[in-house]
Structure formats: C-alpha cells, structure tokens
Amino acid sequence: MKRLSNWRLVPFFAILALFLSGCGKPYLSTLQPAGEVADMQYGLMKLSTLIMVGVILVVTIIFILVLVRFRRKDDKIPNQVEGSHKLEIIWTVIPILLLLILAVPTVADTFKLADVSQMDNKNSKALVVNVRAHLYWWDFEYPGKGIVTSNELVVPTNQKVYFNLKSMDVKHAFWIPAVGGKLDVDTDNINKFWLEFDNTKANEAGNLFYGKCAELCGPSHALMDFKVKAISKDKFDSWVTAMKNVKAPQKADSASAQQGQEIFNKSCIGCHAVTPANKMPDTARVAPNLTNFGDRSRVAGILPHTKEEVKNWIRNPETYKPGNKMAGKYPQMSEDQLNALADYLMGLKVQ
C-alpha cells in the first residue's frame, strides 16, 4: 500500500518538473520570463504552484488511503461518526495559513505593478509609449519624440517602459507574454502600466517578442498579433533618430518602386501614413503607419515578411484577416501594380 501511494506520486513530480522547467518558446512563454514584471509574476506562479501541489498531495494521500482501505467487504454497518472538532480546526486553520502566505506577496506585487508615478512626474525621463488598439492592428506613438510606428513596437532593454493604453473601437487587451502580464485596452479610459525588457533574455529570444490581443474583439481577434523589437538603449536611440529624420515620404529607389509609390499616393495614402510624425488627431489614424514597413518582421502582424505575402495581403486582405477594415476600400490591383506596390513598401526602411 505504501509502495502504491509512492508510485502514484511520480506523475505529480513529473508534472511539477515540467511546469517549473519552463517549456514553451522563449519569445512567447510566460514560463521563460524576460523582464522584471514577468519575473515577479513567475515568482508568484511558482509560489502558488508549490502551495497547490502541496494541497493536492495531502488530498491525494488521504484519497488513496480511503480507496484502498475502506472498500466494502461485508455487510457490517460502520460506526456512525458525527465529526471531529480537532480535525475540523486543523483543516480550517492550515488552509488559512497557506492562503496568507500567498496573499502577502500577491498584494505587494499588485501594488508594485500598478506604480506608474514616474509617468506623471514632469521631470522624469521615463520612456512612455501611447498604445492605441484598433480593430486588428496596433499603433505605437512615442510622445515627445514625435514618431509613430505600427504593429511593431520598438523598445530599449533594461529600463522601465511606461504605457498608456487606449482603444479606438472595441475593447482589446495588450499582452506580451514573455515580458509581463496583460492590461485591458478600454474604450472608456486610459489604462497605464509599465514593463521592463531584460537584455540577455531579449538576446536569447532573438530580440523579438510576440505580443497578442487577449480580449475577444471580433472575427480576427486571433490574428491581432504584434511584435516587440527589444534592443539595447544605444540601438534604440539611433532608431529614434533615424525615424525622426524621415521628414517627408521616402523616395522610391527603383523604377518599379517609383511606380508603386504613385499607385500608393493615389489609392492608399488616404489611410496609410508614410511619415513617422503623424500630426493627425488619433481618431483620424485609421490604418497602420508604414514609415518603416521594410524593417518589419511580419506583414499585418501575422504573415511572413516577404514580397509575395505583401502582394497577397493587398490582393485580398479578407482571406488573411476576416473583418479587417482595409478590404474593399481601394481599387482592385493588377499583378503589375501589386509588384510595384510591394517593391515600394519593402523599400520603406529607416535603418
């Protein structure tokens, strides 16, 4: 019987090991935290898992003993026990203690994560990003720097980055699993929080983290991904300078691209900006800013960043993101025009 219960414990330890080993992908998994916030949360996860596994173990041991020892063997009527005060006190007090152990760090971390006092501090040099969620794409504005980028957030590592979240249509949620927990992007009010991107972990993840929309927002909710390029402070600063330098739409360099630019200026520029200093009010920014489209790693957040996929996207966005707000808003393009547009767009680089 003892042997049996020991044998039954093996899977639990296996599960525990699996859980703590942190599988999943480094650019995505919450079990491979890559920043202060995710670390804190991972710590809470480990603590709570430990407690919970303890609880499960106790229950399981009693459970197995019962199943093994008290099967019906004869027609004897067992003793009708009413209860036991001692036992009842034990299983009231111990859980309370366990919960207290969990509650204290929970409360402490909850307050730590909500501390955005640096944002309101006029003198602080904290980096702030205004995040605006739109149906199936993300807009990132760097206030004070006068630049806007879309679908690919660029941040410096090893420093706190503060976020203002605002939705332009329905509710979304902003989530970079490997770097920290999510916060809703509400329609009613601006939500604020901070994240920190760890430099070493970012390198392990290829400097690219996956971000997701975590609140059901319509048909393409599943496809409302974005990417986070986490780079060192120096690289970030040079990126900002490079972006700022784009004062006017970049000139196309090849003939095909030039043709593409013309088409773009006719059919697309009404929605898409190609300069980073977007002066329009935020409600008028109806489409992703494409200034640095050539530097991106995905098309529309999900498709591989190749010329072919750019063409596919423009040919028929609806097949890739059902319900998106671009489909049907511009004339059908011929194969040549698609080629030209793709050449132009892929050439939009700042670095």
Next chain:
Amino acid sequence: MTNQEINSGNPRVDIEYRRKKSAEEMRYQIVSFSLMIFLTLIAFAAVGIKGFTAWFTVPFIILLAVVQVIFQLYYFMHMSHKGHEAPSLFLYSGLLVGLITILAFSTIIWW
C-alpha cells in the same frame, strides 16, 4: 401542515382584544406617517434653503431617507411583527448585495 387555531375559545373576548390591538397599531401607523411627512419636509427644506454645503446636505437627506424607510418597513409593512424572520433575513441580504453594488459603482467605475 394545517394551521393551529389562533383564536382562543371565546370569540367575543378575542375580537375585543384584537380590535384594541389593531386600533393601537393604527395609532402607531398614523404617528409614523406624520413623522414620515415631517422628515420629507425637512429633507426638501434642507435642499430648498440655500446656504448648506453639499457635504452636509447629502449625508443628511440620505439619513432622513433611511429613517423614513425604516418606518415604512417596520410599521406599514409590519416587519416589527413576529413571523417576519425569513422576510427580514432576505430583505437585508438583498440590501447588503445592493449596497455593495452601489459602493462598487461609485468607486471603481472610474472618475
């Protein structure tokens, strides 16, 4: 479960007693009605007369409302009578849930 006879053996004695009880209760009810009207008047006056700050007026009129409602419940709706244990339990539970709702809506809806 049939009911036990509430009346005593002699109906006349009982009736007399009951009449007296109800007349007495009626007096209470008229008194509480007058008080309710009086409280209402004060509440309206507190708002009508300029010069009080909202910090005073609002809690004050809410207090008056609560008192008035207690009169309604205990005298008009007879919650003071026995046999109202279950009704009070459920009314107060409902009130508790409702107050928590109102508290939440005046704090964590933002602004």
Next chain:
Amino acid sequence: MSTYAQKKGFGATLWDFLTTVDHKKIAILYLIAGGFFFLVGGLEAIFIRIQLAVPNNDFVSAGLYNEILTMHGTTMIFLAAMPLIFAFMNAVMPLQIGARDVAFPFVNALGFWLFFFGGIFLNLSWFLGGAPDAGWTSYASLAVASKGHGVDFYILGLQISGFGTLIGGINFLVTIINMRAPGMTYMRMPLFSWTTFVTSALILFAFPPLTVGLVLMMFDRLFGAKFFEVSMGGNTIIWEHLFWIFGHPEVYILILPAFGIFSEIFPMFSRKRLFGYSSMVFATVLIGFLGFMVWAHHMFTDGLGPVANAIFAVATMAIGVPTGIKIFNWLFTMWGGSVKFTTPMHYAVAFIPSFVAGGVTGVMLASAAADYQYHDTYFVVAHFHYVIVGGVVFGILAGTHLYWPKMFGTMLNETMGKITFWLFLIGFHLTFFIQHFLGLWGMPRRVFTYLPGQGFETANMISSVGAFFMAVAVIVLLLNIIITSVKNVRVGNDPWGDGRTLEWSIPSPPPFYNFKQLPLVRGLDAYWLEKMDGKKGMTPAEPLGDIHMPNSSFLPFMMALGLFIAAFGAMYHVNDKAWALPLLIFGLLVTFGSMFMRSVKDDHGFHIHKEDLMEDTEKGAKA
C-alpha cells in the same frame, strides 16, 4: 395505483406534460430539455475542438467560430447545467424534506416554460441570420458593435429564461421554509436540500443584476439608449460589473447543488453518516455569502486599480477555506466506512481530485498580479472546465444514475454506466489538463485559430482527442438510457439498498401526492434511522386524511409563449418591419391575458379522498 400508472395515448401524455404542475413531471421536463441542450452545447464543443486540432484550420470561419464559442458557453451554463440541476432539485428536494408538493406548483411550471422558450429563442438564432458572437460574457463594447441580430437573441433569450430561473428559485425557497415535514428541522435537512436552499437564495440575489444588465443592453441595442456609448457619456464597465455580480455567484449556483448530490452519495455508499454535518451546512452558507464579494476577480486586468484588485484577490482566496472544509469532510465520510463502488460513487470519488485540481488553479487565478498573465488564456479555460466538468457535470452524471430509478422506476445499467464513467474521466483530463500549459505558453482563449510555429500544435491535438472520448462516453450514456427504458425493469422504494433520506422511503416513482401521510422525522438521515430500528418505513406524523392538490393548467405554457412571440417583435422592430410592433403587442397580450385569466379565475385545486388513498394502498400491495 389508480391514477398514476394508467396507460395513456401519446396525445394525452403530451397534454399531460404541457399542463402539468407536478414537480416530479416538471423535473422530467427539465431533464429532457436540459439534456437536449447539453447535447447541443457538447456538439458545439466538438466543433471548437475540431477547429483547434491543427493550426490554421478552416473547418469553420472566424465569424462562425465566435458564434459557436458564444453559444457553447451560453448554452452549457444557462440551458444545460442549470436546468439539469433544476431537474434534480425538483425531483428530489420536496421528497427529501417530506413535502407533498412545492409551494407554488403553477409558478414552478411557469418557470420551466420560460426557461424552455428562452432557450429555444436563443438557439433559433442559428437559423435566423446568425448566433450571438460576443462571448458568453457579451462585453458591452463588442456586443453593442456586433452586427445583425445575434446579440439581440442573447439579450432577449436570456432575459426570458432568466426570469424563469428566478421564480423557480423563489419557489424552492418558500417550499423549504414553509413545507418541511413534522420534525424536519433545518439542521436535520439533507445536504442536497440545503444546497438547493442556498443556491435558490443566490439565484434570488444574483439574477436581478443580470436582468438589469440585459435591460440596459437591450435599451442600447434596440431602443437607442446610450448606456454603453462612450462618446455619449456611457460606460462599458457598468456591463462588466453587472455581468460578474451575477456571473460569479452563478458559478456557485452551479456547483453547490453538485456538492449537494455528492454529499448524498458519499454517506449512502459508505454506509456512514456525513462527517461534520453542521460544518458542511456552515461551509455551504459561507460559500454562498462570500460568492457575492469576489466578482471583480474577473476584472483584474480592467485597470480598476491596485486597491480594488488587492481586496478582491484576498476575498477570492478566502473561498478556498470553506470549500476545503467540504473536501475533507467528504474524505472523512468515506474514512472508516464501507465503500461500495456503484456508478454514482465512481463519479463522486473521481470528483474529489478533479475538483481540487480546478479549485486550486482558481486560487492561483485569484492572485491578482499573477492573473495578469493567466487572464484570458487557456489557463482560465482549463480552470473552469476542471471545476465545471469535474464538479458540475460529474455531479449531474452522478445524479442521473443515482436518481434515475427514483424518477423513472427503473435502474440504468451499471456496467454501461461505468464504461461511460471511464471514457468521460479519461477524455476530460486529456482535454483539459494540457490546456493549463497552453495558457502558460502564451495561447489566448477565444481564438478561432493559431499560427504554426508557436509550440501549440501537439497540445491542441491532444486536447481535441480528449473531447472525442467524452463524446463517445455521452453516446454510451444515451444508449444506456434507451436500452434500460425499453427493458423497463421495475424497482422498489430503495433500489440502491443504502438509502438514508426520505425520498427512498416511498415508491419509485412516487405517487403524485408523494406522501400518503406526512412522515415523522426523528433526526438526520430519517429513513436510515428507521431502518436501523428495524422498521420498514417511516412512522406517519398524521392520520390518513384528504389531500389537497393543485389543478393542471395550460396557462404557464401560454404566458411563456407570449413572451417568446413578443421577443421577436421587439427584435425586428429595429428593422422597421411593419409587423414587428403588432407582434410585440400581440405577444404581450397573450402573456398578460394569461396572467389576467389566472388572477380572475379562482383555482382552488382538488382533493384526493381518504377512500381513494386506501384503495391505492391495497392495489400497491397487490402489484
């Protein structure tokens, strides 16, 4: 049994069920309708799992997936789990407390028909232009933006069926407070009746906020109000609060009766009285009470601020304590007992580790700062299916096997029952265990597909395979029901042989008046006490006398039908259809007309005379 066992034609039987006010027949109606919706919801679950089995799947489209997802959650919670629980509450609770009937038989029937028509209305959306697609939570910004009538079906359907649930709850409360048999004090009441009581109280206080939420949403979508329109001063968080002030108690509305069923099964098949009865009662009440203090744990990521999050986190964790008390009391009920592994007992035993696993992940979710990671991921999906399937569905399946003989007079086959059990158990863990990890690895919930290369493929495939095990299990259960109904082997009062409470002291199924003479209750487990004293049945508490019974009525059906019709009118009125307003008025006239009829036509019911009852006894003895 002169009145009960007569063979009737199909039409007469149908009419009987359409007009019945007998709680035992209403129980059967709830069982059938709830069972049907369970199959529908299960089929939707299967579609979900097929779509997610492989990345980039196109089994269903994105929009359709959201409809299936929404309807799966809504159907399972409102139209399957709750009605199935109501079935057992109706079938068993009045018998357990020794009552001849419920307090409001007419209202009881009305409650059922409202639920039924609400459910039908909701599901008709599939055929009338598309189902609701904003999730079962129907968060306001998305729900108001949702095109077509899907969300309107949700609002109106839930409004109608929710009203049915509410009056059903009041009926149970009054029944328990006023109609317990002589000697049945509160602290002698079987635990299932206690959980019915607390659940009904939760319904009474939790459904009004939902009603208000649905009304506001209806006004916004159908009548141009601006509650949730931010540019007009509205606020969508109001919906979230109202929904969860209802929604969290709702999950305890589901689980408490399941706890009740298990609290009957453990003592029965351990032949031992429930360990720590009074602390079980206390824990039930405490869970119900705390259930109203924690709703914002569904809104940790809303940005309510650290103070609110911390308060609600701690309050939520507190619920683990009374639940733990229950778990250990069940374990110690079996400890030292004589445990027989019948099918219901299988479910009860499997429930303990499954539910504990789901419960402790609940406590993990309660840790607000960590919930920022879990929220809206598959970790949450895993949590709630562990508690709901491992708790509520196991409870329902256990109850089905346990009470089947009491409701229908014949046993379900035990071997097939155990096959169902094992298939379901394996499938359940296979489907949902791995989902914890999917969530932690970064998979959000409510996604119609996922891209390859993120490490989600294998786990999703495993999960989908598990779902099919559950489907096979359900099919075996259906076969079991068909086969045993055809064989129809009749059973006696106490077919399990270990019955402890009053319902096992009377015939299966019971006569329509339940108790010829009300029983005298001498303690907890009243029937068991008598059995231990060597008696064959309960000692009557009253001499044999006439019994007063309510008349059947078709009005409940009509009232519900009227609202069903009116709902169509309200919905199509936004499309400027000329017939919509008249239809709305007509429907309301049907409902209010029926109510009017009900109040002006006196209905004093009828009496069963002493002589007939005696005749019944003789026949019963012969049969």
Next chain:
Amino acid sequence: MHAEEKFTYETWPAEPEKSTLEAKNKFLGFWLFLGGETVLFASLFATYLALKDKVPNSSQHLAKDLFELPLTFVATMLLLTSSLTSVFAMYHMKNFAFKKMMLWLGITVLLGAGFLGLEVFEFHKYVTEFHHTFTSSAFGSAFYTLVGFHGGHVAFGLLWCLTLMIRNSKRGLNLYNAPKFYVFSLYWHFIDVVWVFIFTVVYLMGMVG
C-alpha cells in the same frame, strides 16, 4: 381552515394573510420577491449614480438644471399618502370590513394615478423644454430607466389593484382573496420605499449638485 370557507366578523382570523398554507406561501414568496427587487433597484440606482450628469457636450442639461422642488414634492406627498391609505385598507381587511377596505383601496388607486400623471407631465416637460430624452445621453438613458422602472411598477400596481377590486367586488372577503389584498399592499409600500430613495438620491441630490 379552507380557502372557500364563508366567514363572519366573529370567525374571521386575526392574520388572514397567513391562515392557510397557500396564504403563508404567498406571503413569504412575495417578501422574497421583494428581496430580489431590492437588488434590482439597487443595480439601477448604482447605474444611475455612475452615469449621473454624463452628457456628451456642455449644451446638454445636467441634473441641477432639470429638477424642481415643487413638482417632486407634490408627487412625493401623493405617493406617501397613498401608502397610508393602503394601510387603512388593510386595517379594515383585518376587521372584515370589506366596503371600507374597498373605499380606501379606491383612494389609493386615485392617489397612485395622480402620481403617475405628474410623472408623465414631468417627463414631457424634460423632453420638450430641455431636450433631455432617453436617447440624448447616457445620463438621459439612466435617468429615464431608473425613474421609469419605478413608474412602471406604479402602473402595474394600479392595474393589479383594480383587477383585484373588480374581481372581488361581489364576493366579499374570504381566505382566498384576503392574502392577495395583503400582498398588494406590501407591494405598494415597497414602491413607496423605492420612491423615498428616488426623491432623495435622484431629485434632491440632483438639485444639490
């Protein structure tokens, strides 16, 4: 005691609203329903408080511009008095004085109808003079929903009372209909309770600003 039994002044029980099992059930069931209604109205109050004065632009009127003391005061007096008259009705019900009960119920209905009339007048004024409508802002929606729900309850109560009175006008009191009258009076008081909070929270607090 059977519901159909005929009674006299002498045999009429002390608590007719609780003398049969059916009556007891009705009595308790109705109280529980009121418990639920408490939560319902609390939710509406909460919504109103969250949306009070939430208007899209400054051209729209706020609570302090809309409400006036005299109108609310008269309405309040009507409803409070009707609560008293229904207490009188119940007093006579308990004394088996059917005619007097009917008279007081009639007065209750009249007062209630007066209240409702004032409410309609008031709404009409807001809509025409202030363009404060159900659809003009979240504030408007919340205001009309809360006050309208109460008004709807009053209207339903009036119909209910009238139905009871007409239906039972020829048959006098018995244990079948006495609980119905009693339960109606509970309902009517409850409406009054809600109104006390409406005039305090919506009107008076609205005028305070």
